[in-house]
Amino acid sequence: xxxxxxxxxxxxxxxxxxxxxxxxxxxxxxxxxxxxxxxxxxxxxxxxxxxxxxxxxxxxxxxxxxxxxxxxxxxxxxxxxxxxxxxxxxxxxxxxxxxxxxxxxxxxxxxxxxxxxxxxxxxxxxxxxxxxxxxxxxxxxxxxxxxxxxxxxxxxxxxxxxxxxxxxxxxxxxxxxxxxxxxxxxxxxxxxxxxxxxxxxxxxxxxxxxxxxxxxxxxxxxxxxxxxxxxxxxxxxxxxxxxxxxxxxxxxxxxxxxxxxxxxxxxxxxxxxxxxxxxxxxxxxxxxxxxxxxxxxxxxxxxxxxxxxxxxxxxxxxxxxxxxxxxxxxxxxxxxxxxxxxxxxxxxxxxxxxxxxxxxxxxxxxxxxxxxxxxxxxxxxxxxxxx
Numbered sequence: 001x002x003x004x005x006x007x008x009x010x011x012x013x014x015x016x017x018x019x020x021x022x023x024x025x026x027x028x029x030x031x032x033x034x035x036x037x038x039x040x041x042x043x044x045x046x047x048x049x050x051x052x053x054x055x056x057x058x059x060x061x062x063x064x065x066x067x068x069x070x071x072x073x074x075x076x077x078x079x080x081x082x083x084x085x086x087x088x089x090x091x092x093x094x095x096x097x098x099x100x101x102x103x104x105x106x107x108x109x110x111x112x113x114x115x116x117x118x119x120x121x122x123x124x125x126x127x128x129x130x131x132x133x134x135x136x137x138x139x140x141x142x143x144x145x146x147x148x149x150x151x152x153x154x155x156x157x158x159x160x161x162x163x164x165x166x167x168x169x170x171x172x173x174x175x176x177x178x179x180x181x182x183x184x185x186x187x188x189x190x191x192x193x194x195x196x197x198x199x200x201x202x203x204x205x206x207x208x209x210x211x212x213x214x215x216x217x218x219x220x221x222x223x224x225x226x227x228x229x230x231x232x233x234x235x236x237x238x239x240x241x242x243x244x245x246x247x248x249x250x251x252x253x254x255x256x257x258x259x260x261x262x263x264x265x266x267x268x269x270x271x272x273x274x275x276x277x278x279x280x281x282x283x284x285x286x287x288x289x290x291x292x293x294x295x296x297x298x299x300x301x302x303x304x305x306x307x308x309x310x311x312x313x314x315x316x317x318x319x320x321x322x323x324x325x326x327x328x329x330x331x332x333x334x335x336x337x338x339x340x341x342x343x344x345x346x347x348x349x350x351x352x353x354x355x356x357x358x359x360x361x362x363x364x365x366x367x368x369x370x371x372x373x374x375x376x377x378x379x380x381x382x383x384x385x386x387x
Contacts, residue, residue, distance in 0.1 A: 043240035051312035058116025058271040064152030067105030085124030088144035110247035115268020149179035161267035162192035163260035193259035195230035238304035273318040
């Protein structure tokens with residue numbers, strides 16, 4: 001199973017590109033005919049990809065896959081990656097020729113291309129493939145992910161796919177939040193994996209938890225939530241995430257499970273929508289994905305959000321999108337910004353929780369009393385000894 005961020009497999013040596021790290025590389029115009037598609041699995045039918053592909057295959061749309069690096073020579077990727085960006089992670093000394101480089105990223109790019117075979121792909125490295133979760137914050141206070149997002153926007157990304165989260169990104173980071181906001185402000189749709197912690201550890205997960213991001217949960221055959229898919233109220237939509245046929249860096253293909261491949265597929269479907277209508281805003285894209293999804297019984301829930309994506313329906317609605325008003329609105333309230341009965345003033349705080357405060361002060365006072373008594377007893381014993 002795909003855990004943390006999310007594929008944990010071993011790969012042999014990839015292509016020797018180590019000397020080229022840190023600079024953007026051009027690989028020419030991507031052509032679907034130059035490479036083979038990853039074999040289709042149950043996910044293709046579940047998403048409705050065959051019907052969607054009769055209308056569009058994502059041509060003219062650029063998807064940035066920010067991940068652990070890639071092997072651009074894999075048949076599923078060869079000739080289809082327009083640009084390989086810098087290694088923003090660059091703290092582990094690894095390069096493309098190393099065993100633990102580009103395993104996860106190669107699989108995720110193949111997932112995007114399965115859904116949108118004619119999309120343009122750009123990549124940058126922002127995580128590694130090790131088992132150990134590492135929180136990377138550079139000396140300048142800007143995370144590798146934030147730098148990767150800014151790079152993607154600067155290089156013409158229409159969609160950003162983030163098959164990462166949890167562990168390494170469990171804390172909200174200001175540099176990442178700012179980068180996400182800049183991306184969406186520029187009209188770029190950002191999708192991120194909901195996480196693979198099941199119904200545990202639900203105290204926060206980023207980047208999926210950022211308000212500008214579409215959080216992608218994973219489903220199993222039949223459409224229900226995959227057991228590992230993290231349950232959170234901010235889950236937006238879902239996509240197949242169990243036994244997804246993905247490119248293996250060492251060659252060939254293997255089955256991958258997790259919210260990582262679900263996110264890659266969802267990013268590919270988003271590319272199909274934008275190819276049908278390049279004027280879609282991120283808000284419209286989110287609304288369409290949610291409105292056309294196979295909704296769970298009872299409506300939107302924290303398990304699969306609005307439900308499993310229907311690619312064909314999403315592409316159809318993209319041609320005539322709903323109007324989503326995201327313009328800033330003037331404040332309409334009065335002196336109090338919560339309605340009755342809350343009545344909280346804009347310039348006051350709610351009363352402090354006195355019970356806990358009193359308990360704490362009492363415990364501290366009791367401890368201080370014990371210390372004083374102990375010192376007095378020790379002093380009396382010393383006086384007796386010297387008398």
